[in-house]
Amino acid sequence: MPWGGVFCPIVVIFLHDKMYCMRKFLCVLLSCVISAANADENPFFDGYENQIVFNLGTGTNHGFLISPPTEFVPFAVAQIQYSQPANFFRIPARMSLNIFQTFGYGRRYGWDWRDFTIPIAMVSGDVSLFQWYDWNFFMGFGAGFQAQQNDRIGSKLIFGFKIGGAYRISECSSVELFMQHMSNGNTAPENNSYAFYGLGFAYNF
Numbered sequence: 354m355p356w357g358g359v360f361c362p363i364v365v366i367f368l369h370d371k372m373y374c375m376r377k378f379l380c381v382l383l384s385c386v387i388s389a390a391n392a393d394e395n396p397f398f399d400g401y402e403n404q405i406v407f408n409l410g411t412g413t414n415h416g417f418l419i420s421p422p423t424e425f426v427p428f429a430v431a432q433i434q435y436s437q438p439a440n441f442f443r444i445p446a447r448m449s450l451n452i453f454q455t456f457g458y459g460r461r462y463g464w465d466w467r468d469f470t471i472p473i474a475m476v477s478g479d480v481s482l483f484q485w486y487d488w489n490f491f492m493g494f495g496a497g498f499q500a501q502q503n504d505r506i507g508s509k510l511i512f513g514f515k516i517g518g519a520y521r522i523s524e525c526s527s528v529e530l531f532m533q534h535m536s537n538g539n540t541a542p543e544n545n546s547y548a549f550y551g552l553g554f555a556y557n558f
Contacts, residue, residue, distance in 0.1 A: 401557035410551025427459030507543030
């Protein structure tokens with residue numbers, strides 16, 4: 354039997370399974386978005402109109418949009434965030450003003466992370482993807498500026514991507530787990546990015 358007679362059916366079955374899995378994933382994602390859009394109230398705020406979030410994170414050396422939680426480095430971030438309720442195509446969301454301060458305190462993987470101790474200001478938006486019991490899972494994007502460019506990110510313009518989950522601990526407070534990625538979006542030759550995993554505390558009022 355020619356190799357094509359064996360190979361072609363395998364390819365067809367493989368592609369069919371891939372398409373089935375992709376359709377199933379899109380259906381699950383769409384149902385999550387629809388359920389978020391039909392939520393009675395904004396899960397970030399529980400009926401309140403303002404929110405303050407304090408975040409602390411530790412850095413990794415990866416440049417991926419979603420960095421794996423490995424290759425941790427002597428690099429940290431502290432953030433304060435003020436947010437108000439919003440909607441994104443009827444999906445509950447929050448719009449935020451953010452101040453970050455990064456802290457480098459050593460060398461690793463060929464980088465002197467102390468060179469990247471820089472303040473950053475950013476405007477961002479997070480959308481609620483779905484809720485599960487007291488959890489609210491979200492994704493966000495932002496844009497802003499760092500005080501100075503460097504060998505890690507070669508521009509002052511900076512973009513942010515964030516995924517996380519917030520766990521409600523009371524009517525007006527929650528804790529958040531997050532992964533934060535910052536880069537210049539390839540608008541400059543140097544674009545190795547910053548990436549953080551962290552923990553936050555949110556208070557609604």
